[in-house]
Amino acid sequence: MVCLIILIAFYLVGIFGPVIAGMFGISPYTFDPNAISDLGGKPVADFGGITLAHPLGVEWGTGRDILAQLLFGLRISLIIATTATLITVTIGVLIGIIAGYAGGITDTLLGRLMDLILAFPFLLIVLALSPVLIQRLTDLGVPEGNVSRVLYLILVMSVFGWPYLARIVRGQVLSLREREFVEAAVSMGAGRRRILFTEILPNLWAPILVYATLTLPSYIGFEAALSFLGVSVGEPDKTFGKMLADSVTYFNVVPTYLFIPGTVLVILVVSFNLFGDSLRDALDPKGGH
C-alpha cells in the first residue's frame, strides 16, 4: 500500500514536473553563474551548491538546478519505461498466447524466434548501432533530436524484452489449455479467437500484471544504464542515467552529484519491485512462481 502511494506520487511528479519546478522557481534550462565559482566552475555552496534557491544543488560549471533536472528527467524516464512496458506486454502476451495455444509448428517457430532474440548480444547492438539506427528512424520521418532518441530506446527495449513475458505466458497457456472449461468451450463449438480472449486471457491477468510491474523498474534501470553508456537524450535534457554518468567525473570533489540521483532512482525502482511483489502475493494465494 505504501509503495502504491509512493508510485502514484512519482507518476504525479513526473506528469506535473514542470509545474512543480515552476513553483520552486527553478528550471533545468536556466544557467546560474552566481552559484558557481570562477575558480574551476565548482559550485560555491557546500554539498554541490545546496542553498534555498537550489534545494538539491547545482550542476558543475553551468549552475543548472539539480532538483529541476531530476523532475524533468523523471518524466522522460517514466515515459520511456511505461511505454516500453506496455508494448512489451502487448507483444509478449499476443505471441505467448498464440504459441501456447496453437502448438505444433507455430509453437516451434515462435519458440525459436524467442530463443534467437534472447541470444542476441543486446547491449553490443544497442551501443554500437545506436547512431545508425537513430538516423534510420529520422529518415523514416520521426522528428530529429530527442523524439527519435526516445523512440529508439523504447523500440529497442520492447523488441528485446517481449520474449521473457512470451515464454511465461506460453507456459501458462499450455497448462490452461488442458483445463475443463476450455475443453467445454471447445466442445460447445467456440471459435479459436473466442477461446483465446474470453476463456484463457482472463486467467492470465495475474501473472501478466505482476510481470509488468516488475518489468517497469527494470526498464527504468536499463534506461539509466544505457544513458550512462552514452545512448540517451541529448543536451539540454537529462535523464537519471545521464546525471549519474556525469556525476562520476566529479565524484572525488562533489559526491552528492552521485548520491542524490542515485537515491531517487533506488527509491523508484525499489518501490516498483515491492509493489510488484505484494501484487503477486495478493493475486496468487498459492505462492508465486
Added chain:
Amino acid sequence: MYYVYYLLKPGYPAELEEPGMNGMDKGWSRVLALGAVAALALSACGGSTATAGPKSGGTVYLLTQADQFDQVDPQRAYTGEDLAFFSATIYRSLEAYTYSPDNPTASKLTPDLATDLGTPTDGAKTWAFTLRDGVTFQDGSSITCADIKYGVSRTFATSIINQGPTYAIAYLDIPSVDGYIKDAAGAAKKSSSSAYGGPYSSTLGLFSDQTLKTAIPNDTAAYDKAVTCSTDGKTITFHLKQAVADFNYTVTLGFSPVPKAADTGESYGVAKPPVASGPYMVQSYATGKGGKMILVRNPKWSQASDSYHHPYPDQWEVDFGIDAKVIDQRLIQSTGNDQFALQYGGMQPENLATVFTSPTAVNPQFAGRANSSYDIYDRYLWINVVKVPNLQIRQAMAVALDRSALRKNAGGDFYGDYADGSIKPNIGADYAPTGMWTTLLGQAIPDTGDPAYAKTLITKSGVAAPTLTYNYPDTPVNGKAAAIVQASLQLAGFTVKLAPLPSGTYYSTVFDPTKAGEFGMGGWGPDWPNASTVIPPLFTQEGGWDLSQVDDAAFNTEVKAAQVETDRAKQSTLWQALNVETMKNVWVIPTFFPLAQGMMGSKLATGTGPTGGLYRWGPYGSNPYGDMLVKP
C-alpha cells in the same frame, strides 16, 4: 596545429592544444652545447648533492587517454604533443626548437641533423642545409641527403600519406597540373594537384580528360629539380616557389628522413616499428586500453653526432587508454611507478582546485610538479560563411554568445582569457588587440553577451533569424557548453539545433560541407611562431584548415603579400591587419586563449626548468619531453 578534444587533442590542428623569430642565430647552438657540457662536467666533480647535474637512468611513463598515437609516421604526425615527443625521442629533423622554459628562447631554432640554421640564397627562394657527420639510423646506416629527400617526397602521396603537414607541397617549386577526378557520384570533376604525386605510383590520381581514362603521369623529374642533393650526399637544397623567409622553421615539420627500403607506405610505423634516427627507438607498440609503446635507447645514436638531444631516461613507456580522471588521480597520489609519470594531455577542470590555488600559483604540496600557463592554441567557433552569408547575422551570433558562461563551464579563471582573434598574444610580435569586443561590432559587447543588440542586428540584416545547427565533439563538457551556446543564441531569436559528433571523426565530418552544420567548435595553434601558420590555414582554401569555407580573392591576395614579405617587422603589421579583417567579417567567433595545466610525478624533474620543475614548452605548447629526467 589543430585542437583535439578529449581534452584537447594535440596536433597543430587542435586537438583542441614563441615569438621572436630572430632569423638565424648561428652561434646559439654551440653556446648551448658548450654550456651543457660544462654543466655536466662541473656537476660530475664531487660536491653537494643539491647541485648535482642531471643523471641518466630510469623510465619515464607517459599516461595517455587516447588509445594510440594519431600518427606515428614522421610525415603524417601533426599533433603538437606527438611532434614534441617524437622530435625528442625517435625522429631527428634538420632543425629543432630549444629546450628552455623561457618562451622566446625556446622558439629559437637549434640545428639537429643540420650543421647550422640553413643557408638561404636567391632572396630566400633557395635553402641549403648541410648534414652533420656521423648521423645514423638505428641500424647503423648513415643518414644522407637521399633519405631526407625521400622522406619529404612521401608528403606528396596525398592519398596515402595524409593528415600531416603539407608545407612541402605548398612551398617547393613544383608546378601544379589541372585535370579531372571522379566525384562521389562517379562523374568527372575538375581538380588540380601538384605535378609530383609521391614515390609510390607512376601516375597521379588525376585524369587528363573527362573520360577519366588516361591518368596523368607522375612528374618525378620536377621533384628531383626542386630538392637536390650534393654529390657527397651531405648537402640538401630546397628550391621554393616563392620567397619563404622562415623556411628553416618549416623543416621542423614532416622533413624527417625515412630510408626508402624500410618504407611501407600507409602502415609505416604501425605494422612494424618505424626506423628511428633519434636517441631512442621503438621496441614495441600495442594500441588500445592497456596498450603501450616502449622506447629504449637507440644503440646506434651517439652524443658525438648530436648537440641537440640530451637523453637522460633509459626508457620511455607510453601507456594508452587510461581514463583522463584516473590519470589526474594517479599523478596527484604519485605512488609506485606514477612517481615517474607525466601526463600527455592536460588536467581535468574538476581537479584544478586541488592542485592550484590560483591560475598562476601551485598548491605548495605540488610545488614543481604542476604548471599552468598559456599553450599555443586558441579556441573559436567557426561559422560556415556559405551557409550563413549575411554579415549582420554572423555579427548577431557573436554578440548574443554568452562567453562568460562558456568560460565558467570550462573552468573559469583556470581556463584562460577571452580571445579577440585567432592570433594569440604569446606568439609574439604578430599579435595586436583587434578591438573585436570593443569597437568592431559597432559597440562594446559584454562578456555575457547582448541579446538585445543582437536582435537589432538581425532586424538590420533584413533576413529572418535562421535555424542554426551547432557541431561539437561529443564530450560531457562540450555538451554543457553546447547547451550554453544554444540558450544564449536563442535569447536573441535564433533557433539552435545541437548536433554532437563523435570526437574521433569530428574534423573529418565538419570539413565536409554536406555534413557540417552552420557553426561549430574549432581550435588552432600556430605551427611555428609566425602568423603565417595561422591566418592562411584558417582563412584560405589553400591553407587546408578553412572550416569557415572562406574563399575571398581580395583577402587571398593580401595573404600572399604577407607570406612573401621578408621584412619581419613589416610582416607582423600585415598579419595584425589581416587578423582585424577576419574579425570584421566575423568568419569565426573568437572565444578563448586557453591556459593549459599539466602535472608530473614526484620523482621527475626537468633539466632546465626553474628548480627542475615542470614547464610548458613554448614551440608546441607541450611537455618538455627532451628535457625530462628521473630524479637521482
